[in-house]
Amino acid sequence: MNKTLNHRAWWMVLPVLILVAMNAVIPLMTVVNFSVQEEFYGEFSFVGLQWFADTLADERFQNALIRQLGFTFTILAIEIPLGIAIALTIPRSGVWASVCLVLMALPLLIPWNVVGAMWNIYALPDIGFLGYTLNSAAGLFGHDPASGPWFDYTQEPVAAWFTVVLMDVWHWTSLVVLLAYAGLQSIDNAYYQAARIDGASRWAVFRYIQLPKMKHTLTIAVLLRFMDSFMIYTEPSVLTGGGPGNSTTFLSIDLVKVALGQQDLGNAAAMSIIYFLMILLVSWLFYTLTMQGGKK
Amino acid sequence: MSLTLDTVSKVMGGEVHIAPTTIEFASGSMNVLLGPTLSGKTTLMRLMAGLDQPTSGRVFWQGRDVTGMRVQDRQVAMVYQQFVNYPSMTVYENIASPLRLRGFASAEIDAKVRAAAAMMKLNESQLGRRPLELSGGQQQRCALARALVKEAGLVLLDEPLANLDYKLREELRAEIPKIFEESGAIFVYATTEPHEALLLGGNTACLWEGRVTQFGATPSVYRRPTDATTARVFSDPPMNFVALSKAGDELVIDDARLAADFPTFNRLADGRYIAGFRANHLRIERGSERDLAFHCRVTGTEIGGSESFVHVLHGADRWVALVHGVHDLPHQSDRTVFVDPAHVYMFAPDGALACAAAYADAG
Numbered sequence: 333m334n335k336t337l338n339h340r341a342w343w344m345v346l347p348v349l350i351l352v353a354m355n356a357v358i359p360l361m362t363v364v365n366f367s368v369q370e371e372f373y374g375e376f377s378f379v380g381l382q383w384f385a386d387t388l389a390d391e392r393f394q395n396a397l398i399r400q401l402g403f404t405f406t407i408l409a410i411e412i413p414l415g416i417a418i419a420l421t422i423p424r425s426g427v428w429a430s431v432c433l434v435l436m437a438l439p440l441l442i443p444w445n446v447v448g449a450m451w452n453i454y455a456l457p458d459i460g461f462l463g464y465t466l467n468s469a470a471g472l473f474g475h476d477p478a479s480g481p482w483f484d485y486t487q488e489p490v491a492a493w494f495t496v497v498l499m500d501v502w503h504w505t506s507l508v509v510l511l512a513y514a515g516l517q518s519i520d521n522a523y524y525q526a527a528r529i530d531g532a533s534r535w536a537v538f539r540y541i542q543l544p545k546m547k548h549t550l551t552i553a554v555l556l557r558f559m560d561s562f563m564i565y566t567e568p569s570v571l572t573g574g575g576p577g578n579s580t581t582f583l584s585i586d587l588v589k590v591a592l593g594q595q596d597l598g599n600a601a602a603m604s605i606i607y608f609l610m611i612l613l614v615s616w617l618f619y620t621l622t623m624q625g626g627k628k
Numbered sequence: 629m630s631l632t633l634d635t636v637s638k639v640m641g642g643e644v645h646i647a648p649t650t651i652e653f654a655s656g657s658m659n660v661l662l663g664p665t666l667s668g669k670t671t672l673m674r675l676m677a678g679l680d681q682p683t684s685g686r687v688f689w690q691g692r693d694v695t696g697m698r699v700q701d702r703q704v705a706m707v708y709q710q711f712v713n714y715p716s717m718t719v720y721e722n723i724a725s726p727l728r729l730r731g732f733a734s735a736e737i738d739a740k741v742r743a744a745a746a747m748m749k750l751n752e753s754q755l756g757r758r759p760l761e762l763s764g765g766q767q768q769r770c771a772l773a774r775a776l777v778k779e780a781g782l783v784l785l786d787e788p789l790a791n792l793d794y795k796l797r798e799e800l801r802a803e804i805p806k807i808f809e810e811s812g813a814i815f816v817y818a819t820t821e822p823h824e825a826l827l828l829g830g831n832t833a834c835l836w837e838g839r840v841t842q843f844g845a846t847p848s849v850y851r852r853p854t855d856a857t858t859a860r861v862f863s864d865p866p867m868n869f870v871a872l873s874k875a876g877d878e879l880v881i882d883d884a885r886l887a888a889d890f891p892t893f894n895r896l897a898d899g900r901y902i903a904g905f906r907a908n909h910l911r912i913e914r915g916s917e918r919d920l921a922f923h924c925r926v927t928g929t930e931i932g933g934s935e936s937f938v939h940v941l942h943g944a945d946r947w948v949a950l951v952h953g954v955h956d957l958p959h960q961s962d963r964t965v966f967v968d969p970a971h972v973y974m975f976a977p978d979g980a981l982a983c984a985a986a987y988a989d990a991g
Contacts, residue, residue, distance in 0.1 A: 522708040525679055530726050531700030540725075544716035 366601035383602035393603065395578065396586040403493075403582060404561045407500045411557055412550070414501070415508025420542070422513055433513070436506045444503075448570025451499040455571075457481035462495075485572065489579035496568050496580050503567070504557060511553040515546035551622045555615055562611055583607055630655050631676060631782060631814055636685030638671055638838075645671045647839045648685060653814050658805065658830030660846065661818040663861055668838040669818035673784045676816060677704045689781070702782070705775035709787040711767035713759035719770045720745075720755040726778045744773040747807055765796035772800075776807060783808075785817045789824075801827060822864045826850060834858045851988035856902060856979040865907045865937065868947040870922075871977075873900045879920070882943060886920050890969040892983045901982060902975040909971035910949035912938060912963060919966040926957045940965060 367383050369376045387393050422432045442450075457463040463483055467475075470482035485491040519541065527537045565584035568574065574581035574589070581589070587607065591600030631653045638646040646668050653659050661669045674680040675687065678699040686695045694702060705726075713722045723744055727737045745755055748769040759767050768788060775783055785804075789797040805828060808815045817828060825832045825846055832850075833843040834857075841858040842849050853859035859867045872881045875898050877889045914921070924940035924947065931954050938949040938957060942965075949965060957963060970986040 520710050520712070522710045522712045525674075526706065526708070526712045528679065528699050529677065529704055529706050531729050532725075536729075540714045540716060544714070 363601045363604050366597045367605055370598055379598070383598045384606065387599060387602045387606060392578075393586065396581055396583050399579075399581065400562060400583045403497070403500075403564070404558060406497055407504070407561050408554065408557055410497070410501050411505045411508050412554060415505050415553065416512045416546070416550070418505070418509045419512035419516055420538070422509070424517070433510070436509050439503050439506050440510075442503075444566035445570050447499065447503050448567040451495060451502075451567070452571050455485050455495045457484040457486070487576055489576060492572050492576055492580050496571060499567060499571060500561065500564070504560070507556065508553045511549045511556075512546055515549035516542060519545045547622070551619065555618060558618070559611055559615060562614075630688075630690060632688040633672075633676065634686045634688065636675055636682040636687060638675060638680065639683045645838050646675065646682075647837075649840050650685075651833060651840055651843055653816065653831075655814065656812050658808050658815045658828060659817065660825040660828055660830060660832040661816060661835055662820075662822060662825045662832050663818075663835030664820055667835040667861075669835055670786055671838070672835070673706070673786055673816060673818060676782065677706055677784055678702050703778075703780045704782045704784065705778045705780035706784040706786065707768070707771050707775050707788045709790045711759070711764060711771055711791070713767060713770050713774070715758065715760055718756055718758055719750060719762070722759060722770055723755075723773045723777050726774060740777050741773075744777040747776065747810070748773040748803075763796075764792055765800060768792060768800065772807070776811060779811070779813075781813050783811065783813045783815050785815065787818050787820070790820075804828065822850075822862050825862070832862070834861045836861055852981070852984045853973070854981050856904060856975040856981075859904050859973060859975075863906050865948040865950065867904045867906055867973075868910060868945070869902050869904045870942060870945050871900070871902050874898050879903075881922075884923075888920065888969060890918065890986075892972075892986045893969065893974070896974060896982055900977050902977065902979070904973045904975060905967050905971050905985070907937070907948045907950040909967055910947060910951075911966045911968075912949060912951055912955065912957070914966050915968055919968055920972070921964050921966055924963055924965050926959060926961050926963050928959065929955060929957050931956065938963075 368378060368380060370379045370382075418436075422436075423429045439447075454460045455462045457467055458481070463481070463485070466483040467477075467481045471477055475482040480487075483491050485495040523541050523545075524537065527541060532540070563584055564582055565588070568580050568582060569585055569588075572580045574585040583603075587600060587603050590596045590603060633649055633651050635648045635650050636646065637644070637648045649672070661672060663669050671680070675682050678687070678694065678697055681696065686693055688694065689702065713719075714725060717725065720741060723741045724737050727740060732740070741755075745751075750766065750769055750773060754762060754766060759770055762770070768791075772788070775785075789800055792800065801824065804815075804817070815830075819825060829846050831844060832846040834841045834849065834853075836857045841861070842854050849858065850862055853862060856867075856869065860869075870881060872879050874880075874888075874893065874896055877887065877894065879886045879888045879893070911919070922942050924942045926938065927941050927946075928939040930937040930939075934952065936951050936953065936955040938951060938955060940947050940949065940963060947965070973985045973988075974982040976982050
């Protein structure tokens with residue numbers, strides 16, 4: 333069979349190419365451009381990988397990275413098991429299944445800065461419902477109010493972390509629930525019947541039927557939650573602004589401070605690229621490892 | 629060992645899924661549940677297994693009432709249309725799983741697993757792999773081996789071959805009577821296909837809209853269906869029917885009169901009947917002088933290799949003829965078709981068998 337060569341077809345993909353170039357390639361290249369040059373009163377000079385070396389050696393960057401990793405692994409360790417547990421309790425069909433799913437989806441529909449503002453007020457030590465309740469409870473257990481509130485996320489790093497983590501769990505566990513639920517729905521009833529006939533325990537059903545069948549959607553859930561939480565900016569920025577001190581300054585917040593606060597473009601560009609490569613590397617590693625496990 | 633359902637019924641949401649049914653499966657028997665989709669085969673099996681509780685009636689196992697007993701306490705194994713295996717375990721572990729749950733020693737487990745695997749022709753390398761890496765046929769072999777290894781007294785097979793392609797289905801079906809004989813268990817096999825029931829032999833229960841219309845030895849149910857519904861279910865393509873009345877030695881169909889001087893007809897009283905004959909007995913060429921002839925219109929032909937299905941319209945009745953060879957009859961052409969009176973069943977207007985076809989009694 334003869335293939336007809338028709339180069340005019342390339343024109344058909346041109347709009348897409350332009351679009352991708354405008355919103356991905358060109359901005360990325362701008363960042364790359366900044367990361368290898370020094371700007372001094374409008375004059376640019378090539379500095380090689382100097383910015384990268386500086387950034388990696390910078391203690392401030394290292395601390396933000398440690399905080400970031402701590403945050404991401406904390407919320408993953410809470411949201412994934414919690415999401416699975418909730419998904420297992422949602423009925424498989426019927427009116428209640430729909431009701432549960434709609435309720436679950438609600439937090440996902442709220443804009444991120446609104447979530448931050450909500451929790452900002454909700455957790456305030458004196459007038460916020462959460463802060464007030466916690467402080468009243470602490471008073472009952474013998475905390476002396478004269479020494480200041482027991483729970484104050486605007487002053488105490490531990491309280492700030494607690495609030496940021498709780499906010500993220502509230503906001504994003506639903507996503508894990510929905511994905512885990514989708515995985516559970518794909519399991520044919522015959523599997524549960526077979527397990528009943530075998531006399532398998534509830535745990536065995538979870539371990540040998542539900543978990544393996546949820547594996548692919550859970551992989552996606554972990555990846556999405558990893559990437560999103562690693563890039564988290566809006567909510568903690570509205571809630572704590574990175575404070576108190578630098579205690580909730582995660583990578584994105586630090587990056588914005590460097591780039592916009594200090595106009596340190598070279599440094600910020602190098603940070604962006606390191607940041608981007610880290611997300612890419614971890615996601616790739618995680619995906620490859622879990623998917624290989626399935627094939628072997 | 630026997631399984632008895634005593635006037636068992638199942639009603640769900642006001643809808644009758646199983647009408648009161650009494651049936652007894654003898655120890656070590658092969659039993660086929662034959663019926664179209666949604667006729668209640670799976671529901672009946674679930675009641676037998678104890679996965680569902682009957683709305684009324686009792687279930688007896690070896691004479692003991694097991695109606696309320698939990699399924700895991702009964703000696704039941706089940707294989708489904710879907711290939712149900714534990715996805716994260718190897719085939720070996722899958723087959724071993726029912727034994728592990730019951731706490732057998734590893735040496736015993738190993739011996740039983742290998743015996744079941746050998747019977748289902750699963751080799752060493754397949755035992756080490758996960759079910760989803762195997763072909764559909766091998767996955768179902770794994771599920772069958774898992775059912776066998778339990779040495780359950782009751783093995784329920786719910787359309788186990790329906791999801792396999794033709795070749796694998798033939799291959800695996802040939803092995804089922806063999807494993808049945810070695811197991812000594814009561815086998816219950818649900819299928820929608822009459823010829824599968826005939827190949828498996830044993831006994832057949834015909835199901836129609838939640839009712840067992842007839843239960844008996846498979847060939848006798850096939851040859852002597854007690855009513856028109858059973859005859860319809862146990863024929864593929866479905867049996868052809870025509871309403872007629874008998875007057876003396878003539879059969880009157882609408883305004884046509886057919887001379888029908890034939891022993892089985894002559895024994896019938898005059899009156900209204902429904903005549904039925906299977907597709908393979910409807911011919912497009914005259915076979916003998918005594919053949920009944922019908923004027924029909926051809927509505928389509930399907931050629932299936934060595935056989936052709938010829939669809940014809942006789943008045944308002946749709947008939948199918950299954951004939952040898954390739955016949956491509958022109959669409960909408962007129963055609964006379966023939967039936968040997970020896971192949972005609974007569975049913976009363978209410979569907980009960982009035983007289984079986986002569987060939988059935990002869991053979």
